[in-house]
Amino acid sequence: MIEFKDLSLVYPNGHQGLKDVNVKINDGEFVVIVGLSGAGKSTFIRSINRLVTPTEGELKVDDDNILDYKSRGLRDLRTKVGMIFQSYNLVKRNNVFKNVLAGRLGHTGTFRSVFNLFSQDDKALAYESLQRVNIDDKIYSRADQLSGGQQQRVSIARVLTQKPKYILADEPVASLDPPTSHQVMTYLRKINKEDGITTIVNLHFIDMAMEYADRIIGMRSGEVVFDGPVSEVTEETFEEIYGRSIREDDLRGGAEEDGEQNE
Numbered sequence: 001m002i003e004f005k006d007l008s009l010v011y012p013n014g015h016q017g018l019k020d021v022n023v024k025i026n027d028g029e030f031v032v033i034v035g036l037s038g039a040g041k042s043t044f045i046r047s048i049n050r051l052v053t054p055t056e057g058e059l060k061v062d063d064d065n066i067l068d069y070k071s072r073g074l075r076d077l078r079t080k081v082g083m084i085f086q087s088y089n090l091v092k093r094n095n096v097f098k099n100v101l102a103g104r105l106g107h108t109g110t111f112r113s114v115f116n117l118f119s120q121d122d123k124a125l126a127y128e129s130l131q132r133v134n135i136d137d138k139i140y141s142r143a144d145q146l147s148g149g150q151q152q153r154v155s156i157a158r159v160l161t162q163k164p165k166y167i168l169a170d171e172p173v174a175s176l177d178p179p180t181s182h183q184v185m186t187y188l189r190k191i192n193k194e195d196g197i198t199t200i201v202n203l204h205f206i207d208m209a210m211e212y213a214d215r216i217i218g219m220r221s222g223e224v225v226f227d228g229p230v231s232e233v234t235e236e237t238f239e240e241i242y243g244r245s246i247r248e249d250d251l252r253g254g255a256e257e258d259g260e261q262n263e
Contacts, residue, residue, distance in 0.1 A: 001026055002048060002166070002198070007057035009043055009222075017043035018054060019222040030192045031200045032213035035241055040222040041202040045168045048200070049081040050074055061166070079106030082164035084188075086171040088151040092144035096135065096154050099143055100126040103161030122161075129160035133187050149180035156187055167191070169201040173208070181205070185212050206238060 002025040009018040017040050025031055033041045046052045047059055050066060058065045066077055082103075083089075090099045104122045118126075130136040133153040143151060152172060159167055169188060173181035185201075189212050192199040203209045209216055216233055218226035218241035226237050 001060075001062065002200075003058075003060040004047075005058040005060065007047070007054050007059055009047065009052060009054040009056075016222050017052070018047070020057075021222075021224055023217065023224060023227060025198060025200065027198055028192070028196045029198055030189060030212065030214045031198075031217060032209040032215075033200065033202045033217045033219060034204070034206065034209050034238075035219035036243075037204075038221075039219040041219055042170055043222070044217075044219065045170050045200060045202055048166070048168055049078050049083055051083075075106060079162065080165045082159035082162045082167045084152070084155050084159055084167065084169040084172045086174050088143075088148070088155050090143040090151055090154060090158075093142060095140050095142055096130065096146070097126060097139045099154055100129055100157045100161050103129070103158040103163075106162065125163075126157070126161045129157040130154075132160060132191070133157050147180075148176050149183060152176065152180075152184050153187065156184070156191070160191065164197060167197050167199045169199070171202050171204065174204065181208065188212075 002023075004021045004023040007018055007021040008016065010016050019040075021044070033044055035041050043052055047054050048061065048066075050069065054067060057067075059067055061077065061081070066073070069077055091102070101118050101122060103126070104118060108118060108122065127136065127139070130139060133156050135150060135153045135157060138146060138150060138154075143154065146154065167188070172188070173184050176184065185208060188199060188201065191197060201212075210230060210233065213230050215229050216226065216237075217224055218237065220241055220243065225241055226233075
């Protein structure tokens with residue numbers, strides 16, 4: 001379980017990324033965070049693996065307050081919390097297989113990975129992960145030779161190889177066309193259901209949030225303004241989250257793209 005308790009984050013420039021957030025995310029849930037650019041979505045997700053550090057309150061992962069973690073604790077946390085980025089975060093010059101094997105870094109250590117001293121079990125796991133997202137035919141292609149959708153599938157395979165308990169996805173489809181976006185979301189949802197991995201995704205596409213989420217958390221100005229199952233979401237819910245009427249083009253194409261890299 002992940003639990004935010006009176007959690008706030010104020011950046012050095014004075015901007016408040018989170019304000020008194022109280023949220024519990026249960027094991028196995030597929031949660032989608034929605035809101036306008038600057039609403040705090042990326043800050044919310046990046047707090048969970050301490051890519052940003054909240055300044056007040058508690059953030060518990062498996063009953064441990066991760067705000068107390070130092071170097072070793074952070075490494076252990078980031079081993080069990082996998083992260084998928086909008087920009088894919090692959091090593092472009094490396095082939096697909098090497099990128100996916102990087103998911104074992106937290107388990108094998110830097111020395112063994114530098115000299116490619118991965119076990120046969122690690123290699124078998126990496127190949128199986130590639131098969132699960134249907135990208136194993138590109139195993140020896142360089143990452144920079146792949147399309148955006150293919151690169152994102154490689155990043156999902158890398159997270160699978162990590163064997164995490166939690167998956168965070170920060171705007172994973174923002175740079176992709178609609179058919180490819182649905183393909184990526186389908187893989188994430190399938191992994192969530194088959195493996196029971198708690199998955200938290202930031203999206204700016206409203207229709208996609210409604211299609212894939214078990215639960216939606218709406219954020220506005222760093223605060224949670226809605227938290228509930230998809231069955232309870234109405235057009236008025238989105239008006240409350242976005243602070244304006246939701247037009248038909250919003251429902252088809254989503255709200256503003258989230259640009260909170262420094263929240």
